[in-house]
Amino acid sequence: MTGVGELLALVSLLLFSANALLIGPAVRRLPQDLGFLLGLTSNVVVAALLVLGQYALGGPGSPPEWDAIALFALGGLLTSYLGRWFWTKSIATIGPTRASAIQVSNPFFAAVAGWFLLDDRLPLVAVVYGLAVFVGLNLASRRRSGDPGEPGSGSVSLKHLGIGLLGALAYGLGNVARGAGVRDWEAPIVGSLIGAAVGLLVYGLVNTDLRKLPSAVRGADPVGRRMWLLSGVLTIGAQTCQIAATQYIPVAIAVVISVSVPVIVLPVSVIFLRREAIGVPTAAGVLLILGGVIGLVVS
Template identity: 65%
Template sequence: MIGEALAVGSLLLFSANVLLVGAATRRVPQDVGFLLALTSNVGFAGLIVLGQYTVGGQSLSPEWDAVGLFALGGLLTSYLGRWFFFRSVTTIGPTRASALQITNPVFAALAAWVLLDESLPPVAVLSGVLVLAGLYLTSRRAGGAAAERAAGRRRSLPFPEIGLALLGAAAYGLGNVARGAGVRDWAAPVVGSLVGAAAGLLLYTLVSTDLRKLRTVVAGADPVGRRLWLLSGVLTISAQTCLIAASLFIPVAVAVVISAALPIVVLPVSVLFLRRAETVGVATGIGALLVLAGVAGLVLS
């Protein structure tokens, strides 16, 4: 049950980050916050690795093939996956983009089957389908179906942009498989998270950031917002480390499905503690129950 416990830990950490990012985005824009979170990813993982191999006395014997896979996984998830997703949100809207994004575990399962020779038992497949169906229902806004039909009458579906959203989901899925393959060559999940985050930060800085304006923008940002985004980086790198470590014990696709089941944590917290019930309807409740049933099946199977 070690792998399942690590995947559930990843789920809890990712869920905490979702709840945090809403407050952080209201104070600091997402583009600046994303860079702060990536920087925090690298800094926190670097501290853990430093403690592991200096204070902890472990010997550092890198497997360079694994390092390359960790870097590839970081580029696919931290940069390409997010870029494609944000691009699709602005063109086809958050509802469709989120609905397509939940195909990430499908791509992970297919890639793991082809590249890692991982096959899933029927119970795991059925449980994964339940999670995907539940995620689809919980990602839809109230009245979303009618709005989608009305939009469909006004214009045809933007198939190129839908393709971009699917590319984002595929990038996430392939990135998780690359990191899962890397950790099996070198069982160093924290190093894997550090290498992946550093690769994503480097590419993001080179491609998406004006370094001349960066210091001014960050210095002028809301201090509380900056701290929230830095905390978001700590949560996400911890969640990624748990997900990578889980791949040592269970199939990558199972770990990805469990870690993606955010509604079973986010919805109850939002309704019971944050009083955000405006988007929770019958379909959302059914979806959350399907996600819960699917995750329980994956954990217990």
């Protein structure tokens, strides 16, 4: 059944890539803080509708497992809240390019945690292909010389490096927690709902002035609102497919495939959207990612 897991991971990659292409225009129309909250709300609503539909058709097929529910909640806290918070913070302090480069360590943390906690032992060929994706992601995330300056364009302090690594660590551990949960209880859609609800609850309580929220939403750009809500649909779909993939393949392989967003986003941006030019390192990185993902799928 590994083919099913790899197919689900590929669908997750396509959905994450579509979201990456959407976020840039969405941020220009609506501030990230409010948009992020709308996206999380959309996560919960869409996941709830999917769960209702699933139960109308007979449910997940097995009774709830409380250990799995706790793991899904922990995964949501780590990914939907802590991972995104540290990720956003690192973008603000060191810029999106360097933050993206640090974020590629997410599969490494997932692989190590999966090995220790889930006994996910990767064959040597999978490690080689995974390393190719890892190197490719790092190359694709580098800022080209001559590009406009960005925050943190000088040397990166250990503090700011630590913030980015904490984000990658939170994502990696969160993915492992969700993978462990879906192996205890094969209910990836319910797991996505639990994780999204936890992320929304914590973010709403910690980062949002609930008294000003209704007026802020009403006064927001309507197109921006719709774009962020669509972003929520795309991300919950991607997360659900990623969680479901871990039922069939090791967590690290599912994560490596689903986070290989540059292999989709960069060609689309260059060829169809005309948004950016790419240099030799970026092109080499995309080819490495593509080769690594193909190798993981067919091996």
